[in-house]
Amino acid sequence: MIVGIEGTIERKDPTFVHINVNGLIYEVMISLNTSNAIQDKRVKLFTTQIIREDAHLLFGFMDMNEKKMFDTVLKINGVGPKVGLAICSTFTPETFARVVSSKDVGLLKRVPGIGPKAASRILVELADFIVDGEGESSGNSAMVEAIMALESLGFKKDAIQKALSGCSGDTSTLVKEGLKKLQRL
Incomplete structure (x- = not known):
């Protein structure tokens, strides 16, 4: 290969x-x-x-994150290389991650070859899409690690994101804060 x-x-x-x-x-x-x-x-x-x-x-x-984004969207049923390249041409990996996390069907429908059904399917299947690389701040990586730790404890992703919104700190601080807030939810 x-x-x-x-x-x-x-x-x-x-x-x-x-x-x-x-x-x-x-x-x-x-x-x-x-x-x-x-x-x-x-x-x-x-x-x-x-x-x-x-x-x-x-x-x-040119960018490894763009390659990862392309490879990720190709795994979705009904998305081929042509649509994958159209997504890469329309969004940067960081912008695409924001579109997926905000579940913005309207923005995704702007990509040539993607209609409302395909946009919805892509957003559902890529709910866990995370961009990694050198551009990532340590605070963001701590948040990602905290989310993964709380998910491994059996909490739902929506509840975790609600609990961690507005929190900052290192991974252990975020996990502790998340656990406190999740016990109240």
Whole structure:
């Protein structure tokens, strides 16, 4: 499986690039966000390879979180690579995480190829979508860890988020505060 590609750009369109890797030229499908991020002739992309009966396809991303977002939405029944790329072209991973957490069907319907039913299904199946990476603050990672700890104790995600809203601190402080508030709910 090809998980990355590095080479020189031979041709660049908004939705794909041709990358020359030591004389072998690969066509890599890209999102509009990745297309805008490519500034140099030399490029390194994180890739997802999809092998079908009629094609071997490469999808490239400058940002690892964008690749993770693409891979995550592909796991949803009825979402293929074309719609996955449309989602990556419409939203950054951080914005998409906010859309999913706020369950905003209206924003998700703006993506070409996604109607109201598909938008609702995507939001239900991605209720636990979390973006991770270097851009994540330590406070945010403490919140994520606290939520996972409370979920492992058997509490429902909605109740946990209600209990932890407005709380801050390290993971252990958040878990203690959450437990206090969850006992009252």
